[in-house]
Amino acid sequence: MTTSLDRIFNVSLVGVGGQGILLTSDVLALAAMHAGLDVKKSEIHGMSQRGGSVISQVRFGAKVHSPIIPDGQSDVLVSFERTEALRWVHLAKPGAKILVNDMDRIPVTVSSGLQAPVQDLDRRLAAYPGLKLVDANPLAIQAGNLRAANIVLLGALSAFVPFAEEHWQSALRERIPAKLLEVNLRAFAAGHAAVG
Amino acid sequence: MKKLLSANQAIAWAAYRAGCRVAAAYPGTPSTEIMEHVAEFKGAIDCEWSVNEKVAMEIGVGASLAGVRALVAMKHVGLNVAMDPLMTFTYVGAIGGMVIVNADDPSMHSSQNEQDNRSLAKFAKCLLFEPADSQETYDMVTAGFELSEKYQVPVIVRTTTRTAHTSTIVDIGSGERGDVPGIPYVKNAQRNVAVPAHGRLMRFAVEKRSVALRELTETTAFNRAESGAGELGIVASGVAYQYVKEVFPEAPVFKVGLSCPPPIERIRAFAAGVKRLVVIEESDPVLAEQIRAAGIPVVEPQTELRMMELNPARLAALRAELLGTPALEAPKPEAGIPVRPPVLCSGCSHRGPFHILSKLKTTVCGDIGCYTLGSAPPLAAMDTCICMGAAIGAAIGMRKAGLPNQRIAAVMGDSTFFHSGMTGLLDVAYNKIPITVMVFDNRITAMTGHQENPGSGHTLLGEISTQVRVADVARAFGIQRVHEADPYDLAALEKIFLECLDSGEPAVVVVRGPCVLHEKWAGKFINEVDAVKCTACGACFRIGCPAIVRGAAKDPAGKRFQSRIDPQFCTGCNLCAQVCKFGAISPAK
Numbered sequence: 022m023t024t025s026l027d028r029i030f031n032v033s034l035v036g037v038g039g040q041g042i043l044l045t046s047d048v049l050a051l052a053a054m055h056a057g058l059d060v061k062k063s064e065i066h067g068m069s070q071r072g073g074s075v076i077s078q079v080r081f082g083a084k085v086h087s088p089i090i091p092d093g094q095s096d097v098l099v100s101f102e103r104t105e106a107l108r109w110v111h112l113a114k115p116g117a118k119i120l121v122n123d124m125d126r127i128p129v130t131v132s133s134g135l136q137a138p139v140q141d142l143d144r145r146l147a148a149y150p151g152l153k154l155v156d157a158n159p160l161a162i163q164a165g166n167l168r169a170a171n172i173v174l175l176g177a178l179s180a181f182v183p184f185a186e187e188h189w190q191s192a193l194r195e196r197i198p199a200k201l202l203e204v205n206l207r208a209f210a211a212g213h214a215a216v217g
Numbered sequence: 218m219k220k221l222l223s224a225n226q227a228i229a230w231a232a233y234r235a236g237c238r239v240a241a242a243y244p245g246t247p248s249t250e251i252m253e254h255v256a257e258f259k260g261a262i263d264c265e266w267s268v269n270e271k272v273a274m275e276i277g278v279g280a281s282l283a284g285v286r287a288l289v290a291m292k293h294v295g296l297n298v299a300m301d302p303l304m305t306f307t308y309v310g311a312i313g314g315m316v317i318v319n320a321d322d323p324s325m326h327s328s329q330n331e332q333d334n335r336s337l338a339k340f341a342k343c344l345l346f347e348p349a350d351s352q353e354t355y356d357m358v359t360a361g362f363e364l365s366e367k368y369q370v371p372v373i374v375r376t377t378t379r380t381a382h383t384s385t386i387v388d389i390g391s392g393e394r395g396d397v398p399g400i401p402y403v404k405n406a407q408r409n410v411a412v413p414a415h416g417r418l419m420r421f422a423v424e425k426r427s428v429a430l431r432e433l434t435e436t437t438a439f440n441r442a443e444s445g446a447g448e449l450g451i452v453a454s455g456v457a458y459q460y461v462k463e464v465f466p467e468a469p470v471f472k473v474g475l476s477c478p479p480p481i482e483r484i485r486a487f488a489a490g491v492k493r494l495v496v497i498e499e500s501d502p503v504l505a506e507q508i509r510a511a512g513i514p515v516v517e518p519q520t521e522l523r524m525m526e527l528n529p530a531r532l533a534a535l536r537a538e539l540l541g542t543p544a545l546e547a548p549k550p551e552a553g554i555p556v557r558p559p560v561l562c563s564g565c566s567h568r569g570p571f572h573i574l575s576k577l578k579t580t581v582c583g584d585i586g587c588y589t590l591g592s593a594p595p596l597a598a599m600d601t602c603i604c605m606g607a608a609i610g611a612a613i614g615m616r617k618a619g620l621p622n623q624r625i626a627a628v629m630g631d632s633t634f635f636h637s638g639m640t641g642l643l644d645v646a647y648n649k650i651p652i653t654v655m656v657f658d659n660r661i662t663a664m665t666g667h668q669e670n671p672g673s674g675h676t677l678l679g680e681i682s683t684q685v686r687v688a689d690v691a692r693a694f695g696i697q698r699v700h701e702a703d704p705y706d707l708a709a710l711e712k713i714f715l716e717c718l719d720s721g722e723p724a725v726v727v728v729r730g731p732c733v734l735h736e737k738w739a740g741k742f743i744n745e746v747d748a749v750k751c752t753a754c755g756a757c758f759r760i761g762c763p764a765i766v767r768g769a770a771k772d773p774a775g776k777r778f779q780s781r782i783d784p785q786f787c788t789g790c791n792l793c794a795q796v797c798k799f800g801a802i803s804p805a806k
């Protein structure tokens with residue numbers, strides 16, 4: 022079964038190095054390919070392992086040209102942490118779904134006092150009508166491993182992306198090592214249920 | 218067979234399929250993954266991490282002259298290091314196909330400059346392809362091997378960070394290895410020994426070849442006109458083509474894939490069919506200048522397009538200027554979000570020595586690697602950083618410039634030392650320069666994602682190999698004052714640093730410790746702060762460990778925060794306990 026789309030669908034995934042963003046966007050892009058669509062996945066991860074921001078963008082449709090999604094045109098924004106959600110919120114289309122892992126990774130410059138923390142984070146995030154906080158960490162622990170929090174978020178994302186279940190399944194199987202598959206499939210289902 | 222591949226993966230697949238037999242590279246973002254993927258084909262392709270890009274290029278040259286197909290890969294500044302062999306190899310000419318992948322980095326996501334190496338292809342009179350996605354990268358590397366053999370020319374494929382790290386769907390055909398026999402080797406000094414007498418003959422051959430290459434670029438399918446409507450015609454190359462297709466969907470476009478030499482006559486014909494011609498390319502106006510020089514009028518827009526990566530929004534601004542259409546409307550970013558700069562990991566072995574250098578008010582000529590993060594506050598322990606290996610020469614120059622009583626150190630990592638620091642150190646020894654060269658030796662190339670190097674004891678394929686000790690190299694050069702030091706013992710470090718810096722003679726300190734991220738290193742304990750003893754003096758914050766965060770309580774005066782240690786990130790390196798004068802930091806029970 023293939024999916025047909027009459028326009029380009031855009032997803033931006035943002036967070037901090039080490040949160041599994043690149044794997045998550047890999048699975049999303051593979052699912053798009055399995056659904057028979059053209060797809061581009063672009064990522065910038067300079068010194069992400071040393072605590073920097075990471076951003077990955079996935080676009081799919083009949084024919085995709087630019088690998089970069091223009092600001093304000095992401096159909097879904099997925100943030101793996103709350104401050105990054107606010108940093109990148111202008112990537113989302115007005116009114117778009119904004120899925121945010123309900124956790125904080127405080128920048129070192131803030132925790133050590135070199136910079137002020139974000140003022141009013143709760144209120145400013147809540148001002149976006151598409152905001153949906155996801156308890157990805159506890160759900161991942163329930164599924165069997167905190168490290169599967171990224172796949173919980175992917176499961177949540179899947180509720181807003183027009184692919185058939187089989188395409189998600191085959192992409193997860195292709196990209197996730199066999200011994201971690203069960204936990205990740207549970208995490209994916211839990212994420213989907215959390216926003217369904 | 219279709220696969221979702223980054224351009225870096227596509228290059229490895231193309232090399233495998235095209236029968237490439239030898240591959241060599243030195244890591245550098247965004248090109249590093251190429252060799253890591255080539256290593257997946259290790260039975261078919263002989264591959265290695267070379268010590269630097271010049272050696273990698275020379276290995277490619279040797280393999281090509283021996284008649285087999287060779288791939289070399291590097292980031293843009295790596296090609297600076299490899300220019301010497303390239304500039305004469307282009308005279309000698311390839312025999313087995315030679316493809317050089319050069320990764321430029323518009324926007325300097327991970328580089329110290331934004332040089333546009335397309336100019337270097339023109340300089341070297343060779344071919345240069347500019348792929349727009351992974352499929353094109355695959356096709357251009359494949360064609361590159363053939364054209365290199367046909368025209369006896371080195372072929373450069375110029376990726377950028379965007380193309381290198383974007384995955385797109387690639388048809389890799391059967392996926393099987395191509396059966397390409399080598400070209401039998403024949404000794405031919407007149408062809409392969411570049412002495413002046415031979416070089417003068419080669420010089421004429423190069424010009425003859427250039428004529429043939431200009432004919433090639435006028436006929437190849439990699440350059441093509443795409444019809445459209447409207448009076449504005451666009452010449453576009455590389456990933457800029459993708460943005461053009463998105464933002465100017467109706468416009469006639471001339472897509473340049475083989476951009477050196479550029480297909481001037483076909484562009485002239487294309488230009489004749491439109492009222493105005495604009496050239497959209499990333500970085501320098503390399504194509505625009507050549508097109509203009511051929512007498513073809515090119516519009517010079519007001520919209521700034523020469524610096525930093527292009528994107529659809531920037532092209533929409535150009536469209537607004539040229540066609541009067543509205544610019545892209547985009548929501549404004551939220552203000553007041555703290556930046557998230559990269560920092561040395563908690564427990565990183567580079568932290569302690571920088572803390573001491575800073576304390577000793579040393580002038581530090583630094584270099585490029587994870588340790589460059591020691592230049593940022595609060596350590597702020599670096600005065601200069603130019604290019605790989607430059608620390609030592611710069612420190613020598615500083616000393617000669619008349620900073621006689623100043624403590625001067627050159628600091629670099631192990632991979633950098635082997636790459637291009639050894640020659641500088643030999644200069645220190647030979648000319649008896651009173652500076653201290655410090656190698657922060659974590660036995661891995663950490664910055665680019667932990668590649669093996671001659672100090673790590675392993676090769677690209679993980680085979681056990683010689684493990685060069687930097688101290689042995691220094692002694693072999695005749696330097697008398699050579700120390701090895703432990704980065705986690707601050708008192709001992711200070712003593713050794715002082716002794717060397719104030720010795721008035723050449724000295725070397727090799728600070729040997731782990732890359733904690735690579736070795737998943739964890740100490741025997743984690744530290745905690747005693748809230749009773751902590752006076753909120755702030756000393757531990759000044760080592761810049763990300764595990765040390767603000768505590769809730771303030772000092773009695775209520776001005777400063779006490780510190781707290783985040784147990785999730787503490788590795789137990791124990792530096793913080795050594796800088797705390799009040800004994801407030803000790804292992805958690």
Ligand SMILES: Cc1ncc(C[n+]2csc(CCOP(=O)(O)OP(=O)(O)O)c2C)c(N)n1
Nearest residue numbers: 245295585586587588630631632633663664
């Ligand atoms: C000529 C050149 N080649 C490659 C690079 C990319 N690069 C930057 S730092 C680095 C290696 C750093 O390794 P090392 O010196 O061991 O320091 P570490 O990161 O381990 O602290 C490399 C390969 C570069 N900047 N310049």
Ligand code: SF4
Nearest residue numbers: 562565587663732733
């Ligand atoms: S990756 Fe290694 S060398 Fe780089 S900052 Fe972390 S511990 Fe230090």
Ligand code: SF4
Nearest residue numbers: 762787788790791793
């Ligand atoms: S012991 Fe101190 S300096 Fe070392 S990682 Fe833990 S908190 Fe950081």
